[in-house]
Amino acid sequence: MVARAIANGLNKGDPEGAARDAAHAREWIADQLDKGRVFEPGKVRDGEKGAVAVVEPIHEEMFPGRVRAQRQPDRER
Known part of the structure; x- marks a missing residue:
């Protein structure tokens, strides 16, 4: 569902x-x-305009060069 929401957003129309x-x-x-990778559950929000995926760093791998996740600033300790 997340991949579909991102694909729809990348290809509007x-x-x-x-x-x-x-x-x-x-x-x-x-x-x-198949390589043994484990994924966290995907995050999608449904809204009036359809499903919207929450873009995370994993999606940068899934859609290389087309999706960028927002980075959280490093917190000082």
Whole structure:
């Protein structure tokens, strides 16, 4: 669901592009799972305009060069 929401956001007005990106992301996820990787649950918010994914660093790997997660500033100790 997260990959689909991001793909839709990246390809507004292009359902074929969104479908391609979502399929690519599902393949990437399956490959990572086959390698033993474990993922945290995805975060998606439903709103009036549809599902909105919460972009995290993992999505930068899923959609390289197209998605950037907002970084939290380092806290001083």
